[in-house]
Amino acid sequence: MSTATFTQPGGAGTNPASPSREAGPSFPRVLNSEFIKFRTLLSTLILLASTAVVMVGFGALSAWGTGSFADAASSDPQAAEAMAAQGGDLAVTVPTSGIGFAQLILGSLGVLLMSSEFTTGMARSTFAAVPKRIPAFLAKLVVILVSTFLLTAASTYIAGLVAVPILDNYGLKLDLASSQSVKLLLVSSLYVAAVAAIGMALGTLIRNSAGGIMSLVGLFFVAPIAFQLIPGDFFEEARKYLPGNTINPMTAVEHVPETLEAWQAALVLGAWVVVPVVLAMVLLKTRDV
């Protein structure tokens, strides 16, 4: 069908005098490329949409549950005690009640973003276009951090908007502009972005989607429970330093004894991001694609 094209001069579009002749893979260009790749995959969009649905859905369910619980508490001294033990203000945590699922889905998205490059062979195209490799990795990291942060923040806010009238029915107040609400939204969104970054590092290191996702699940869901079940002070202490256990200290209204301070938890989570990311970059640079 196109045989003739090659017998015509200029069929291959030769234009050596074009001003962009020397334009190479600068970081903004690679970032643009990675963003195009991110938004043109249906699977990515499905995972993002699922996260939003789960976050908003859990916000609504949690608002309903919290309201019922508060109702019961007003007539039941035992329930009232239980509520008081939780710190009093349960309503403020309603918008972020789906965060556990958000971190699982978006963490998996982080894994897939890189592992799919290797499982599909796309990596050969990606790293032929960006042979220095690190700019492509960093561009992906920026895309996943920004997108997961924004999505979690927006979903949390929408969950809050949905929760306010439900809570209102039970006479509970939720002020989305309160400092604790804003703090929960920002910290939770940063936390989910961090989990996605860890996922991406795992995807780069393991290069296999199932292996990467299972490692992430192991780290965030299995290890905390396993560490709790294994007897001994070491595991009791080590448990605090698992990345999945840093979110509570960071969002607590007041420091809970026997847990990390908020700033310590933030540092621990930061280390959980930086170490695998740096390791992933070093190995990505040195390994064959």
Added chain:
Amino acid sequence: MIEAQGLTKVYGDKTAVDSVNFTVQAGRVTGFLGPNGAGKSTTMRMIMGLDRPTAGTVTVNGEPFARHAAPLREIGALLDAKAVHTGRSAYNHLLAMAATHSIPKKRVREVIEITGLADVANKKVKGFSLGMGQRLGIAAALLGDPQTIILDEPVNGLDPEGVVWVRTMVRYLASEGRTVFLSSHLMSEMALTADHLIVIGRGRIIADAPIKDIINGKGQSRTRVRTDQPDRLMNALAGDGVSAELQDRELLEVKGTDPRRIAQTALEHQVLIYELTPLQASLEEAYMELTKDAVEYHSLTTTGAPVPAQPGGK
């Protein structure tokens, strides 16, 4: 121009590419021929900076691939038709590749046109046939309008029309002065497409010469002769590097001389001959001859029966 010097790649205890030296010149089609597992793809991945050489260097236009400021504008490669995320459309795949070098959308549409993918450009690559995948890989290779083009097994999976299209395209690209380096294990395809041939077997370069030299040099020319007095003709021809073999009752195969001299000898000795057919060595034979000690995976049957030379053939 592509230059490899002492290029070596070792995987564990297996040496895939063993200290090879070669130069791929601009302005002609250089074929990279070798049996499966000979090290063709590994060599090409090293050219593209995807695999790190264990030893030695390979440069493209004087620089290692990764050092070029705009690699896709320097060299375009089809390394694997499946170097694509199959969930993305062909257009979006090319768009993302183009974005890394600020290659305009116009050029993306242009390479889609050139490779005949216009009808399927917005479909997911998942549904592509092998041939469509090859066309997409070639489209990606052409994106940056590079001076050097590497194609690993480009005709693999293409229909006859696609094969002709690739042949026309690479010849056209070379005629524009570009460096074209394509690999294949199909020697017949190489005979029609390449000007120069680099033959590799078990990671070593076996031959590096113009394609005509390879055919003429390695495949000895033979002549099939039918005569009712084979013994007498054999005796008359014997000596001076000429050998003849009786294949059937009245059928001889003569090596080391040409049909004209056979006819002359027959005339002088009053032997009637009623067939005189030059058997030109095919590239297949030359190739089999070259690589017979270097084949990684031997099969039990062998091919390579001589074929009659075709008028106008190589």
